[in-house]
Amino acid sequence: MPSGFVQAVWSEGFMAKKSKREYVWLECSECSSRNYRTEVSVAEGAPKLELKKFCKAERKRTVHKLRRK
Numbered sequence: 001m002p003s004g005f006v007q008a009v010w011s012e013g014f015m016a017k018k019s020k021r022e023y024v025w026l027e028c029s030e031c032s033s034r035n036y037r038t039e040v041s042v043a044e045g046a047p048k049l050e051l052k053k054f055c056k057a058e059r060k061r062t063v064h065k066l067r068r069k
Contacts, residue, residue, distance in 0.1 A: 026064035028055045036064060 020043065026036035035055055040046065049066040 022068075024049075025067045025069065026051065026053060027067040028053075028058065029063045029065055031055060031057045031062075033057050034067060040066070 020041065021039050022042050023037055024040050025034040026038060026049070027034045033055065035057075036053060040049065051064050052061050053064045054060070055062045055064070
């Protein structure tokens with residue numbers, strides 16, 4: 001295989017597309033501590049994320065809401 005072939009394939013853009021995702025924090029609704037970090041899609045109209053997670057400060061399961069820095 002000639003070396004020019006590999007260069008031609010990379011120059012045409014066959015690499016994977018970058019996804020539109022960002023890191024956000026999950027904040028406890030009771031004590032406002034940011035306990036978890038997760039990656040979410042940045043698509044328009046994405047629903048607000050609310051999960052019941054364990055809060056170390058409260059020592060119980062509470063609702064955690066999505067917070068951007």
